[in-house]
C-alpha cells in the first residue's frame with residue numbers, strides 16, 4: 388500500500404522503501420548511502436570539541452535579578468539555556484557535559500520549524516492555506532484529513548482519534564512513534580509514518596483546538612508534494628540554510644527516510660536562538676527572507692480564542708491561543724513560544740527584543756507542575772530584562 392504514496396524517494400531511481408539495511412552497500416544505492424549513512428545506520432557524533440565537564444554559567448546579571456536562577460535552572464532539568472537580546476547573547480547556562488553549542492532533541496519545537504517551511508511556501512504562492520489537505524496528498528482520502536484545510540491543519544483545529552498520552556503504550560502517539568522508528572514495531576503496526584497517517588480517523592474540522600502531533604507530519608508530506616523535496620531538504624532550503632547557523636541540524640527518519648517533522652529535529656541552543664531571532668526580525672534572516680512579515684504578524688496576533696479550549700494552556704494563559712504551530716500566550720508582553728515535551732522552549736519576548744531558549748530533560752514528558760515551573764521561570768527572565 389505504501390508504495391503508491393506520493394513522496395519523493397531518497398534518491399532518483401530508488402523505490403520508496405529503498406535502500407534498506409540490507410541494500411545500502413549495493414551498486415544502485417551506495418553513492419547516495421555513503422553520503423547519507425546516518426539515515427541508515429545508527430551513528431554517533433565525534434565532536435570537534437572535547438566534552439565540557441563543568442557547568443557553564445554566565446548569567447549576565449540575571450542571577451542578581453532572579454532569586455535562585457541557577458537553582459531554578461537545575462530544578463527544571465535544564466541542559467542548555469540561552470538568552471539572546473537583539474544580537475547579543477546576554478546569558479548562557481549548560482549542565483555539566485553539555486553546552487549551548489551541543490545538539491539537543493527539540494521534540495515539538497520541531498513543529499514550529501515545519502510550519503515555518505509551510506509559511507515560506509504559502510508566501511511563494513506554492514501552497515494555498517484555504518485548500519483541502521487532500522488536494523496535495525490524495526493518499527489521505529477517506530482519512531480524517533479528507534475535508535479539512537491546510538489552515539485547519541496549521542492551527543490544529545481538527546478533531547481526530549489520536550491520544551497524545553505520551554507514556555501510554557495504547558495511545559496513537561506511541562503507535563506513531565513505532566511507525567516512525569522511535570520505538571520497536573509491534574505486529575500489525577503500519578510499516579511507515581505515512582502509512583500510519585492514512586489510518587487516522589475522527590470527526591474532522593469542528594472549529595476546536597486539539598493538539599495532535601500527526602498533523603505536523605501531514606504538513607511535512609504536503610511540503611514534500613509542493614516543493615518536490617524530501618522534508619529534510621525542504622527544511623534546509625527554506626529555513627536552515629538562511630540562518631547563518633553554526634551547525635547542520637538533524638532529523639530522525641523512518642524506514643522510507645521520511646523525516647519525523649513533529650518531533651525529530653535536533654540542533655544547538657545557539658542555532659535555535661537564530662530561528663527565534665528571524666521571527667523577531669519579521670521573518671528576515673542573515674541569508675535572506677524566510678517568511679513574510681504577514682506570516683510573522685499572524686503569529687503575534689495569535690489564533691482563535693474561541694477554538695482554544697485546552698485547559699493545560701488556558702490555566703497558564705487565560706487569553707491564550709494556538710496558530711500556525713506556535714503557542715500564543717495572549718499576555719500583555721505578546722509572548723509566543725514553540726514548545727516541546729520534556730521541557731523544550733523557544734520563547735519570544737517582543738518588548739525586550741529577546742529570544743529565550745531552554746532545552747531540558749524533564750523526567751516526565753508533560754506534567755502540569757513542570758510546565759508551570761518552566762513558564763514561571765521564562766516570565767521571570769522577561770520581567771528581569773525590563774529593568775536590565
Ligand SMILES: NCCCCCC(=O)NCCCCCC(=O)O
Pocket residue numbers: 494495496560561564600649650699700726727728758
Ligand atoms: N512522539 C513524539 C513526540 C511528540 C512530541 C510532543 C510534544 O513535544 N508536545 C508538546 C506539547 C506542549 C504542551 C504545552 C502545554 O501543555 O503547555
